[in-house]
Amino acid sequence: MKNYDHYTYKVTWSSEDQEYVGLCTEFPSLSYLDENKVAALEGIEHLVKDVVADMEANGEPIPEPIAEKNYSGKFQVRVPPELHRRLAIQAAEENISLNRYVSLKLAC
Incomplete structure (x- = not known):
């Protein structure tokens, strides 16, 4: 069985339901x-565990936990030419590469 503890969980307040809602990304x-709040987290964890067990029993593909995925650190983003130019100018003014400039902007 996939380790359901490695999935990405969160608990947030639902104004609509007036209860906490446990979620799994x-x-x-x-x-x-x-x-x-704690019961909502425990509830979603148990639900995911049951769903994963059911999927395994039926031979269905099971999502890989995000925490266990490997990332290259590279991805492409398409932007309008005007934005590309503006970012390149701002990077040059900071005396850093465009890649480094955008990476710093994304980290904010």
Whole structure:
């Protein structure tokens, strides 16, 4: 069984439901409501565990936990030529590469 503990979980308040909602990034269609924050987290973890077990039993592909994925550190972003020019100018004014400038901007 995939380690369901390695998935990305969060708990947030739902104004609509007036309860906490537990969520799992790798399973966006799942949620678990509870009036208790800790119970909402435990609930979504148990739900994901059950869903993963069911998927395994049926031979379905199981999402890989984001925490276990390897990332190259590279991705392409298409921007309008005017923005590309403006970013290049700002990078030159900072005396750093465009790549470094954009990376710093994304980190903010």
